[in-house]
Amino acid sequence: MRRRVREALVGYLFSAPIIIAILAFTIVPVFQALYYSFTDYDALLQQKYNYIFNPEFSLQDYLVVLLDEEKPSLQELLERFDPVDFIEYTFGFELDNKQKEILKNYFLSEKLLKDFLDRKLNKDMRLKDFMARYLKTGKRYFTVYRPHIIGFENFKKLFKDRYFWIALKNSAVFSLVVTPIQTFLALILAIAANQKIRGVKFFKTTFFIPSITSSAAISMIFLLLYTKPGLINRLLGVFGVPPVDWLGNTKTALPAIMAMNIWTTAGYFMVTFLAGLQNIPSSIIEASEIDGAKGWTRFWKIILPLLKPQIIFVVTLGIIGTLQVFDQIYFLIRSQENITVSMYIYQNAFSYGKMGYASAIALIFFLIIFTVTFIQRKIMKEERFW
């Protein structure tokens, strides 16, 4: 009995770090993202209580008083001072009803104006520290940013958002083109390498190199290769193809990145297929030869069915990887017409600060990826990997 308790304790102790990490960085964030998606969460407004201002300057401006030249009475100032009006005038943002109520009832106007007249306010202050000092109670309404819950507004907006549909279309095309081609190319290369070839190890190593190179580095190299006077146009020029500004043209930019993506991953998946091929007992191949199965027949009827686990694996990874492609798009895409969904999520959340809207897109995208993978698995009738 004591042993079992100790075993459980050690079990919790050992798994505690990863449980905490997954909880903090995956599970809780999923629910937060869900919450964000129903709000108008704005990262720029999140910073508003950290705004720094000089209360004396702001008050002089608001009350139209110059302390260097005149000294109005406290009573006179109190009549002209309204805290709600002052905050909205100074910071340019609207307060919600709760905040207005707090200000009306609990703002220490007299204390503030006394300090103002005593010239104690000529220093830089953060808005939230200012509120902490001059509010009798309820200062938490001015220190913690609270987005408003707006129901399904983000999702409604998304359906009418032209760029969301463009991004979704681009992601879909990217995945539908890249996944089959890279899988097929990897398969062909693996079959070629399985023909009792000398130097298989050399080929495997060489094909693998692009996939261990960072997408940032690959993007930089292809940025050079794809320029108008660059290598790719030179080589195509040999066949009489006129030079194209591959990445500058909205028609060719995405296909160019797709080609780059295929180049990066095909060799990597080839290794997976080759391992699968080498596991096929040669007796099966020989038996099929005796039965007279040749070339394409053998490929379709014998090899493909035996490689099914590898094909499912490669297609699944391919779909997930291509749908989430980001780095290459970030580095190489210039036109908003060519962005993918992951890029659009990034732009909304981190360039425009619209984190509520970005979360809504991310959740819809998650549902799409989930559905696609689910359907693909059903079609391929897969056996479980884990």
Next chain:
Amino acid sequence: MRRRWTPSRIIAYILLVGYAVLSLVPFVWAFLVSVTPMSYVNEKGERVGVDIMQWPPRISIFKWPPRVFGAPGTLSNYVKVFQVVPFARWTLNTILYAGLTTLGHLLFDTLGGYAFARLRFPGKNLIFTLFLATMMIPMHVTVIPVYNLMVKYNLVNTYLGLFLPKLTGVFGLFLMRQFFLSIPTELEEAAMIDGAGFIRRFFQIVLPVSKPALAALAIYTFLGTWNDFFWPLLITSDKSMFTLTMGLNFFRTSYYTFWQLMMSATLLMTVPMLIVFLSFQRYFVESGAITGMKG
């Protein structure tokens, strides 16, 4: 056994050699540009600029220094990279990022993997199923709240913010769990009879036989983190906190791209990983189990 030159094998060779060339040409081209000077002094004593877009690239290895794009080849771009941008600092940041992340995975994934493989504790299966489910969630969903968490605790532009969310992961946990399940329990049972507790059993018996799995985990994590771009993009905005993947974009301005420096920097960050790959190849190419770090 003589290998005969059948048509199918000839086609196979053409395909393989062709694709090998295709795989290597971009890197070779990047190298050529990286060793080309921006300008040089010709025989007449005039300083002339070098056009790296010219065709053919006019390479000659029979002169010293060898000529690329008609200009004397040089390694000075590799030095210049360290002078014009804080490349040493970025390298240090990347080593710290990848190194600490790898250490985290080695420790936490292994401990967790062992717990889920061998130890019995209430809720184990439920937690494990939950972990399985989290693998399907794309990072775009979770990254916004995680970023806000970093903002809240002032971890933006800090090393802690960079590697804290990366210290452990479900993928490595599964990898280690699968490995522990595959090793026989007899050794551990023998140790238990000798009176060793669970913790000693793990550190003295299990860990020493786990070196291959640990090596594979370490290599994959290090490589994946070294090449990571998305998280550094979010969490670093201060130039001194950049990792190498962030720094590469620095050689490109709206007006001009410093191709020679950019290619030097690109190769400088790629070559260490190439060396890691070539030295530990068997962990990459042979282990079909460990695929999927990169999409």
